[in-house]
Amino acid sequence: MIHLPVVKATDRVFDIDPNEAPTHDLREELFQLEKEGELEVIRVPEPYMEVKTKFGRIKKIPVEKTWHHKSCGQCGHIPGYSTSIFWLNRAFNLDYHDPTDQTSCTAWNYYASATSNPEAQAAVAIRNFAAAHEVGYFPLIHCGTSFGHYKEVRHALVHQPDLRRKVRDIMKRLGKKLVVPEEIVHYSEWVYAMRDRIAERQVVDMSNITATVHPACHYHKLIEEDAIYSEEIYGAQRTAIITGVLEKLGINVADYSTWFDCCGFGFRHILVSRDFSRSFSVQRKIEVMMEEASPDVTVTHDTGCVTTLDQSQVVGKAHDKKVGLPVMSDSQMAALAMGAHPYKVLQLHWHNTNNKPFLEKIGIDVEKTWAEFEAECAKIKSGEKQYMTWEDAAK
Amino acid sequence: MALDLSINKYADVPYEEKERLFDEAKADGRWEHVLYGCYECGICVAACPSARFYDFSPRVIAQAVAREDVDLVYTLMNDSVWDCSQCFSCDRCPRQNSPGQIITVLREVAVRNGLQTAKQALEGYGRIIYKIMSTGSQVSPDMLQPNAFPDWGKHVHEISENLEVWRKALPPETLHTIETGWKVDEKTIIELYLIWHMTGVMNMIEEIDEGLFMILVDVMEERLEEAGYDVTFD
Ligand code: SF4
Numbered sequence: 001m002i003h004l005p006v007v008k009a010t011d012r013v014f015d016i017d018p019n020e021a022p023t024h025d026l027r028e029e030l031f032q033l034e035k036e037g038e039l040e041v042i043r044v045p046e047p048y049m050e051v052k053t054k055f056g057r058i059k060k061i062p063v064e065k066t067w068h069h070k071s072c073g074q075c076g077h078i079p080g081y082s083t084s085i086f087w088l089n090r091a092f093n094l095d096y097h098d099p100t101d102q103t104s105c106t107a108w109n110y111y112a113s114a115t116s117n118p119e120a121q122a123a124v125a126i127r128n129f130a131a132a133h134e135v136g137y138f139p140l141i142h143c144g145t146s147f148g149h150y151k152e153v154r155h156a157l158v159h160q161p162d163l164r165r166k167v168r169d170i171m172k173r174l175g176k177k178l179v180v181p182e183e184i185v186h187y188s189e190w191v192y193a194m195r196d197r198i199a200e201r202q203v204v205d206m207s208n209i210t211a212t213v214h215p216a217c218h219y220h221k222l223i224e225e226d227a228i229y230s231e232e233i234y235g236a237q238r239t240a241i242i243t244g245v246l247e248k249l250g251i252n253v254a255d256y257s258t259w260f261d262c263c264g265f266g267f268r269h270i271l272v273s274r275d276f277s278r279s280f281s282v283q284r285k286i287e288v289m290m291e292e293a294s295p296d297v298t299v300t301h302d303t304g305c306v307t308t309l310d311q312s313q314v315v316g317k318a319h320d321k322k323v324g325l326p327v328m329s330d331s332q333m334a335a336l337a338m339g340a341h342p343y344k345v346l347q348l349h350w351h352n353t354n355n356k357p358f359l360e361k362i363g364i365d366v367e368k369t370w371a372e373f374e375a376e377c378a379k380i381k382s383g384e385k386q387y388m389t390w391e392d393a394a395k
Numbered sequence: 396m397a398l399d400l401s402i403n404k405y406a407d408v409p410y411e412e413k414e415r416l417f418d419e420a421k422a423d424g425r426w427e428h429v430l431y432g433c434y435e436c437g438i439c440v441a442a443c444p445s446a447r448f449y450d451f452s453p454r455v456i457a458q459a460v461a462r463e464d465v466d467l468v469y470t471l472m473n474d475s476v477w478d479c480s481q482c483f484s485c486d487r488c489p490r491q492n493s494p495g496q497i498i499t500v501l502r503e504v505a506v507r508n509g510l511q512t513a514k515q516a517l518e519g520y521g522r523i524i525y526k527i528m529s530t531g532s533q534v535s536p537d538m539l540q541p542n543a544f545p546d547w548g549k550h551v552h553e554i555s556e557n558l559e560v561w562r563k564a565l566p567p568e569t570l571h572t573i574e575t576g577w578k579v580d581e582k583t584i585i586e587l588y589l590i591w592h593m594t595g596v597m598n599m600i601e602e603i604d605e606g607l608f609m610i611l612v613d614v615m616e617e618r619l620e621e622a623g624y625d626v627t628f629d
Pocket residue numbers: 432433434435436437438439440453454457458487488489490491492494
């Protein structure tokens with residue numbers, strides 16, 4: 001494998017001028033369609049935070065009144081990921097809604113098996129958006145793929161009148177309206193926009209930590225103009241997501257030469273052709289990070305990325321590859337920095353790669369915190385408690 | 396394994412049939428938004444993870460569809476499109492193509508027409524389709540079984556042994572589920588089934604796996620009937 005030298009930041013400033021953007025601002029077209037009675041736009045509720053996207057446009061990120069469009073892979077296999085997002089909302093005492101009137105985006109039927117079609121995919125998206133709108137909340141998308149896919153759906157609905165008509169008819173038969181959010185917002189954008197407030201509440205020092213970042217393909221490559229960029233981070237030459245948060249927490253973010261590469265998830269591959277996922281993940285990501293940056297942890301912001309980068313290391317280890325790098329989400333890192341419990345909130349026991357050295361390096365007593373979690377489990381097993389509650393998690 | 400792109404590979408399939416399938420792809424509403432020609436610059440290949448691992452090239456696919464090489468498109472639709480990881484790293488194409496989405500469309504044509512290679516590519520995938528279509532949640536805790544993920548090591552054993560307790564030890568009330576990622580309302584599932592019905596996606600499942608189609612139809616029709624809908628998927 002060829003290892004390229006890591007590119008260092010330059011003093012030169014590249015201006016991003018939204019007037020020179022190579023793409024149209026889709027939101028203008030959305031509002032025009034609304035005027036024509038074609039659809040209804042769900043406004044970002046106030047107060048909102050403003051961030052810059054790739055071509056310098058401003059994107060609105062809601063602070064609260066968020067409707068949490070959960071991720072099936074996070075909730076199903078790494079549930080501390082979503083739990084940490086909720087924990088952060090609760091820590092700031094924000095009004096959020098964790099719905100049961102929500103399906104997943106069903107994009108596995110689209111990207112993996114191709115057993116769906118644009119009408120079905122758009123109808124699933126709009127049904128979820130309508131469910132959020134009906135209860136007065138704004139969708140916040142937890143999964144990177146759902147986020148990317150919903151951006152594609154929004155583009156398609158704006159540019160394909162025939163698809164719009166079909167989806168409007170379907171919604172009518174479900175007793176719903178064709179509603180489209182003004183912004184499609186990923187939870188990691190919310191974490192990024194909240195980074196100063198998160199840093200203000202930081203109680204765990206992380207200044208001795210080096211982290212690498214893996215940005216999710218479906219976040220910054222699908223409808224690229226909608227991803228967050230900042231002059232202060234990578235000189236706006238790469239998305240600022242995750243990195244902006246980690247730097248605020250005092251973490252040393254180290255670069256590596258395969259930053260742009262995907263994690264190897266591959267949708268169909270992670271389930272039925274895992275040789276690809278394992279090899280790519282270990283050889284193009286984890287090993288490169290380890291060799292070039294010697295990180296304590298790698299941080300990403302999508303379901304499939306956490307799963308693939310984490311689980312693929314098992315076979316890597318069996319083949320004597322340079323692995324053993326804990327994988328976490330930005331929401332978990334932010335919650336941890338603010339004092340969340342590593343097992344009751346971050347639920348790190350669902351992750352595979354040994355994260356004990358990382359936790360110990362930031363001063364967490366692993367044995368003690370694990371015993372606290374096990375004590376909660378014992379109460380559930382004995383029937384003393386039915387569930388562990390938020391109050392229990394705060395103890 | 397090297398990809399055989401020779402014209403002999405599918406010489407037994409009539410040209411008209413190959414053309415019919417390609418026409419189906421070209422008639423798709425997405426086609427004009429994902430293909431604008433091709434410079435043959437190879438930028439998509441440089442960014443493509445699958446090209447590093449397989450004998451696979453988004454450039455070859457973009458070239459074949461842009462030049463309307465009917466024979467080659469048919470070969471690629473059978474032997475190449477399933478290698479793509481749908482990461483969309485290729486969306487940086489200077490011609491504004493999306494080779495990844497060209498592939499999505501070609502895959503859908505392959506599925507709708509029940510191509511044998513599509514069935515092979517999706518072998519073992521039925522349980523995911525079942526989960527998504529019947530529950531609206533694609534990945535669920537009960538999938539974490541050692542036999543499903545043998546290469547994820549002994550950790551999967553530990554999870555499956557503790558699954559029930561660990562799910563109850565999650566603070567968000569919606570996450571105490573085993574068969575779905577979170578608690579989903581009955582009304583939500585019914586609306587999802589109605590979407591499947593109105594958009595005809597069940598016909599795609601029937602083409603690819605008749606047994607799975609029949610199981611799904613049973614589950615859906617029963618729940619729809621209980622909810623007061625007289626709907627059949629035939
Ligand atoms: S990047 Fe675009 S123009 Fe270049 S080879 Fe690929 S599809 Fe063709």
